[in-house]
Amino acid sequence: MTDAQNGGYDEFLDALEAGEGYYYACSNGHALVPPRRVCPHCGDRDLEQTELPETGEIRTHTTVTVPTPQFEDDAPYVTAIATFGQVKLTGIVRDIDPVDVEIGQEVTVTVEPSETTDERTIAFYAHS
Amino acid sequence: MSKAFVAGTGMTAFGTFPDRRGRDMFAEAGLAALDDAGLEPEDIDEVFYGNFVGTLAENQGHQGPLASEALGTTAPSRRVESACASSGLAVRDAVRAVRSGESDVVVAGGMERMSNMGTAGATDGLARAADDLFEIRSGVTFPAAYALMTRAYFDEFGGDREDLAHIAVKNHDNALVNDHAHLQEEITVDDVLESPEIAAPLGLYDACPISDGAAALVLLSPSYAKEHGLDAGVAITGSGHGGDTMALQDRQSLATAPATRDAAEAAYDDAGIGPNDVGLVEVHDCFTIAEVLALEGLGLYSYGEAIGAARRGETCRDGALPVNLSGGLKAKGHPVGATGAAQVAAVRNLLNGTHARADAVDDDVTVGVAHNAGGTVASAAVHVLEVEE
Ligand SMILES: [Zn+2]
Numbered sequence: 001m002t003d004a005q006n007g008g009y010d011e012f013l014d015a016l017e018a019g020e021g022y023y024y025a026c027s028n029g030h031a032l033v034p035p036r037r038v039c040p041h042c043g044d045r046d047l048e049q050t051e052l053p054e055t056g057e058i059r060t061h062t063t064v065t066v067p068t069p070q071f072e073d074d075a076p077y078v079t080a081i082a083t084f085g086q087v088k089l090t091g092i093v094r095d096i097d098p099v100d101v102e103i104g105q106e107v108t109v110t111v112e113p114s115e116t117t118d119e120r121t122i123a124f125y126a127h128s
Numbered sequence: 129m130s131k132a133f134v135a136g137t138g139m140t141a142f143g144t145f146p147d148r149r150g151r152d153m154f155a156e157a158g159l160a161a162l163d164d165a166g167l168e169p170e171d172i173d174e175v176f177y178g179n180f181v182g183t184l185a186e187n188q189g190h191q192g193p194l195a196s197e198a199l200g201t202t203a204p205s206r207r208v209e210s211a212c213a214s215s216g217l218a219v220r221d222a223v224r225a226v227r228s229g230e231s232d233v234v235v236a237g238g239m240e241r242m243s244n245m246g247t248a249g250a251t252d253g254l255a256r257a258a259d260d261l262f263e264i265r266s267g268v269t270f271p272a273a274y275a276l277m278t279r280a281y282f283d284e285f286g287g288d289r290e291d292l293a294h295i296a297v298k299n300h301d302n303a304l305v306n307d308h309a310h311l312q313e314e315i316t317v318d319d320v321l322e323s324p325e326i327a328a329p330l331g332l333y334d335a336c337p338i339s340d341g342a343a344a345l346v347l348l349s350p351s352y353a354k355e356h357g358l359d360a361g362v363a364i365t366g367s368g369h370g371g372d373t374m375a376l377q378d379r380q381s382l383a384t385a386p387a388t389r390d391a392a393e394a395a396y397d398d399a400g401i402g403p404n405d406v407g408l409v410e411v412h413d414c415f416t417i418a419e420v421l422a423l424e425g426l427g428l429y430s431y432g433e434a435i436g437a438a439r440r441g442e443t444c445r446d447g448a449l450p451v452n453l454s455g456g457l458k459a460k461g462h463p464v465g466a467t468g469a470a471q472v473a474a475v476r477n478l479l480n481g482t483h484a485r486a487d488a489v490d491d492d493v494t495v496g497v498a499h500n501a502g503g504t505v506a507s508a509a510v511h512v513l514e515v516e517e
Binding site for chain 2: 031032033040041068080103
């Protein structure tokens with residue numbers, strides 16, 4: 001599974017990793033993570049590639065102690081949903097004590113391999 | 129719209145049965161439902177069978193024909209897969225088959241076998257109800273997804289873990305007399321608060337168990353029931369299905385369940401009722417927070433109000449609106465693909481007085497609702513059941 005291509009998503013991760021993250025904005029103000037051909041909220045196909053803001057804000061988070069086998073060596077780890085301007089991303093908050101994670105906290109985003117499988121994962125770093 | 133009579137229900141005990149094949153569990157539930165309806169395998173026109181992880185757990189795709197064989201027939205059958213809402217949607221498709229006039233006698237049900245996969249295997253299987261690209265690859269497990277919603281709910285509306293603990297305590301208490309329940313064990317608020325964390329802020333006792341089991345219903349068209357002198361007593365009078373984006377990150381609100389709202393409005397309209405008419409409800413409480421999201425989505429509470437309902441006693445057995453008298457997924461158990469059908473079975477049996485907790489149902493209650501959710505409620509099925517005069 002590690003070598004499988006995930007059309008559109010891999011390019012998105014490449015861009016995030018290079019610090020050139022982007023998202024799609026539809027004509028009606030909906031923000032979407034690639035791959036997308038059409039906006040699921042309104043059906044608009046006119047998706048404009050838009051630069052991802054450098055910093056985001058944690059919207060919600062959890063500390064996972066019972067992982068799937070793919071994250072066995074990563075646990076316990078913090079998974080969060082963070083808002084970057086209009087768009088939300090889901091990723092793992094690295095290098096932080098779970099008790100220090102807070103809603104509203106500022107984060108930056110990159111891509112890093114998971115400890116268990118080496119599979120690329122969206123990673124957040126907190127800046128407080 | 130016309131209705132579909134619920135002529136029979138059947139369930140295996142829910143629990144840990146790693147050595148039983150799914151086909152045998154579905155046979156036990158389905159044959160019991162046929163016996164309850166007083167019908168024979170040859171009477172069945174169609175089978176709608178819910179199952180989620182059978183391809184992983186039993187190395188078995190194409191389970192529909194096996195479901196029919198388990199009932200003693202080769203009637204046409206298909207597997208319906210919508211994660212935890214699989215058999216709620218199997219029931220919905222069965223209702224539509226009856227209403228369309230194409231079928232008179234339909235079996236709807238489901239089965240799940242997960243305990244044979246172990247905790248890690250079942251965690252892996254259940255996670256697949258989330259979005260592989262956007263969620264699973266970021267470490268989202270099934271409990272984690274609901275934990276993300278829990279924290280968002282606390283932040284948006286308030287409430288705390290103790291409010292949620294009262295939901296678990298209530299549902300365990302309800303299951304004490306239910307011999308089909310996976311967990312028949314009284315627990316306290318402290319037990320919940322002190323249980324090991326699985327995905328903070330949720331602990332082990334906020335979560336339903338990993339269960340095996342099967343459930344089945346026999347549905348009849350009104351004309352068939354009349355022709356054959358079958359007095360079913362309770363009918364499905366409303367059915368609704370709501371959808372949402374698969375991944376939480378694509379939703380505006382992380383603390384509500386719009387798919388439940390859409391399904392409920394459709395089902396209430398269909399039955400010609402409103403939330404005020406509902407006298408009892410079985411909701412999808414895979415985690416304690418899920419009961420809160422369900423009650424608000426169903427319009428039985430305003431947004432932000434259901435979090436304290438169990439703590440205030442309103443949803444307890446002697447409260448104004450008993451919720452999950454069967455024990456819910458939390459204590460009755462959650463064999464994923466069987467859950468939606470088991471909820472409809474519980475509502476029917478509570479309304480006709482044959483359920484172990486039927487004594488908690490007031491005499492004037494004639495309307496019950498079953499709510500089944502898939503994933504983080506990207507799929508929701510709602511059914512209205514009514515006592516027929
Ligand atoms: Zn749009």
